[in-house]
Amino acid sequence: GDSVTQMEGPVTLSEEAFLTINCTYTATGYPSLFWYVQYPGEGLQLLLKATKADDKGSNKGFEATYRKETTSFHLEKGSVQVSDSAVYFCALSEQGAQKLVFGQGTRLTINP
Amino acid sequence: EPEVTQTPSHQVTQMGQEVILRCVPISNHLYFYWYRQILGQKVEFLVSFYNNEISEKSEIFDDQFSVERPDGSNFTLKIRSTKLEDSAMYFCASSLGLAGLFDEQFFGPGTRLTVL
Secondary structure, three states, X not given: OOEEEEOOOOEEEEOOOOEEEOEEXXXXXXXXXXXXXXXXXXXXXXXXXXXXXXXXXXXXOEEEEOEOOOOEOXXXXXXXXXXXXXXXXXXXXXXXXXXXXXXXXXXXEEEO | OOOOEEEOOEEEEOOOOOEEEEEEOOOOOOEEEEEEEOOOOXXXXXXXXXXXXXXXXXXXXXXXXXXXXXXXXXXXXXXXXXXXXXXXXXXXXXXOOOOOOOOOOEEOOOEEEEEO
C-alpha cells in the first residue's frame, strides 16, 4: 500500500540556518503531496501542497518540489526562525481518495 | 477563523471501558475524519464520514470502533472496550467535500487517550 517516509527527528538548528526535511513516498497511482505543520497545542495545519510532478508548493518561505523520478517531496527553507519550531508531517493522498497517508513527523527546534 | 475543536484534550480510562471522543467540525463542512497517532509512530487514517454514513475506513477501524453525528454539530468516535494499544492521540478533521478539486482537511488539536 501507499506509504510515506520522513527523516528521523528531532532536528535542532540555529536561527537563520538552512533547513531540509527529507520525505519519500511509495504510491500506486499519482498522488497529491502535502506538508502539514503542528505547532504546540494546535491541530495539524496544511503548510503547502503539490498535485502533480514537478509542481513546487510554497508558503511562509517553505518550499517543496514534487519529484516523481525520485519519489520525493523534501521540505526546504532558506533561513529558519524560532517561530518555525513545530512538528512537520509529510503526507500523500491518492486521486479520488479522501484519506491522507502520513509520515511519522519530524520535530524541529530552532534556537535563537 | 473557524476551527475544529476536540474534547477532552486528555482522557484517561481503564482497559475494557468505553470512551467517547468528541469533535466539533467546521460548520459548513460535509466530510469528517478520525486519525490516530500512537506515540512515536505515524499518523494513521481511521475513518471518513459523509452524509451520515462511513465513506471509507481502514483495517484498524474494527467492530470496537464506531462514529456518529448525533446532532448538527458534533462528530464522535466511540471505542467500546478499550485496550492498552488504543492509547494514542486521536485527531478529528473536516473538509468541505469539494468533488474533483483539492479538498483541504482541517484538523483539531487532538485528544490524548491513555488506557491503563
